């Protein structure tokens with residue numbers, strides 16, 4: 001998607017009472033997958049998303065034509081947490097909410113609390129999952145089942161990967177196939193995950209995804225058995241033979257207490273709307289290492305071009321997944337390769353904990 005004009009242009013501001021029409025042609029080689037949209041206005045994104053201004057986008061593609069995938073019933077799960085007080089209002093975010101990233105007290109799937117789903121034994125379903133929250137991490141598990149991971153946020157995998165759990169930081173998406181097992185009631189839950197953060201009174205925040213296992217949905221397996229198959233091959237692009245890397249960069253995530261409160265930074269500075277932080281040549285490959293020098297995890301998101309994570313040895317991560325959002329654990333680094341294809345213009349990269357983005361953890365890359 002072009003980051004300019006009326007495409008994925010995060011510089012557009014739609015002022016109160018105004019309207020703006022997003023109008024774009026999806027490129028023919030755009031991968032199919034599960035995407036989403038939300039406001040990006042610097043300084044107010046966290047509040048607007050927390051209040052619910054989000055939606056999912058499904059892009060159909062090659063994966064939809066894999067016979068076993070096409071045969072599966074499709075469900076879309078938008079994971080969204082929020083808080084509503086006794087009078088039905090959304091409370092104003094506190095300073096701690098801004099420091100740690102705000103987690104809501106209610107955790108919903110498509111707006112419902114712990115809904116019940118039904119499947120037949122042996123039946124295969126395709127679940128598209130979006131973490132549309134501000135800051136909550138999900139460590140997804142389906143009790144009694146192994147999930148087949150088939151798609152990441154940048155498109156389908158080349159082969160399904162059997163996984164017992166999936167970590168979805170804010171902004172991230174995943175697609176899985178689920179084959180229902182033995183009759184009974186199973187739980188789709190989020191396991192405890194410690195993403196670090198500032199301590200106050202011995203507790204991180206009030207709702208902390210680190211605290212307890214949370215039931216997101218109940219899966220009731222019942223009825224006559226279904227004979228359905230899982231695929232062995234998918235539609236994901238193979239390793240694209242990246243070729244020469246034109247530039248290697250290190251981006252450092254940091255935080256500091258400033259005169260106006262907490263500041264979250266990339267390369268020692270907070271976001272500047274008018275500033276270009278990184279200049280890249282169109283149609284070149286780069287390797288970026290994101291180093292997290294803070295005491296909490298940050299999900300790093302790059303607009304426009306998806307990337308592939310590589311290991312310390314420079315080799316592609318085993319899944320080969322294309323991603324646009326990757327968790328960078330506290331005190332550690334993540335390296336990825338990205339090809340800046342097709343689209344000149346200015347795009348953003350930022351922490352997808354939206355409070356951190358609002359407090360400055362964002363930068364601008366210009367491709368020319």
Ligand SMILES: [Cu+2]
Pocket residue numbers: 297298299351352353356357361
């Ligand atoms: Cu962050």
